[in-house]
Amino acid sequence: MLVNNDLYKKSSKTQKIRCEICANYCKIADGKVGICRQHKNINGELYDESYGIVSSLSPDPVEKKPLNKFLPGTFTYSIGGFGCNMTCLHCQNYMISHEYDINSRGIKITPEVIVENALNYNCKSIAWTYNEPTIHLPFSKKTSLLARQKKLKVIYVSNGYYSGKSLEEVLTFVDAFNIDLKSMSQDFYKKVCGADLDVVLDNLKRIYLEGKHLEITNLIINDYNDSIDEITQLCDFVVTELGPEVPLHFSRAFPYYKMDNISPTRQEILYKAKEIAEEKGINSVYLGNI
Structure with missing residues (x-):
């Protein structure tokens, strides 16, 4: 395409x-x-090269994205693709983002069938998830516009690494975002993800200013982004640059992909992160993978 x-x-x-x-x-x-x-x-x-080819299709509770304050209690029709624009060493979906054979694993499907499936499952939205949706912008846009014609909402579960042009386009058809804010360290983003932290922070502010529903996930990894200072910095960013009403999800990491030598995140640091976020005034704080 x-x-x-x-x-x-x-x-x-x-x-x-x-x-x-x-x-x-x-x-x-x-x-x-x-x-x-x-x-x-x-x-x-x-x-x-992968227009109309997906890796997975599934109706999920919207809270699984995770989105806890957007259409709670409903199902969303989840669509995953292949590839990613980051190179995260701890990728939880590396089988479809980095190491895959699209010819043997790809599912060919049209936007019309995706929307029909979502309606048949009584979903209230569709969610572009599992891998970075922006890299499939032409396909996700066409499908999403059709979904909105059928009164379905559109969700992006994303790393937030958009160009200015693509974000401007995405904002025209996406209703809700969960953005994975991986760290508040530029060094972490460069070495672990192959990306630029400032781009993600700027895009988060743009999404918020456009009035889109926004929730943030932070995967805490032992000895990488688990310091009290960094967690406090992240919470300060949410409160001062976005707003205390933006839900924040702290999630537990496990050894995976190229970071198979780490240990599961200490649960006490997750509870401490929740405490810090609530003390900073964030209204809705959740813990995942525990």
């Missing part, structure tokens, strides 16, 4: 193109793909 030409730029001197769908801004040579492995330069045009 050819990507809209306002989401990439052609070079006047070479066959390379600059993808502007996410904040990596990959410069892709002819015949090559970007970091997400979903977008390919074919003769100087950008194509979404």
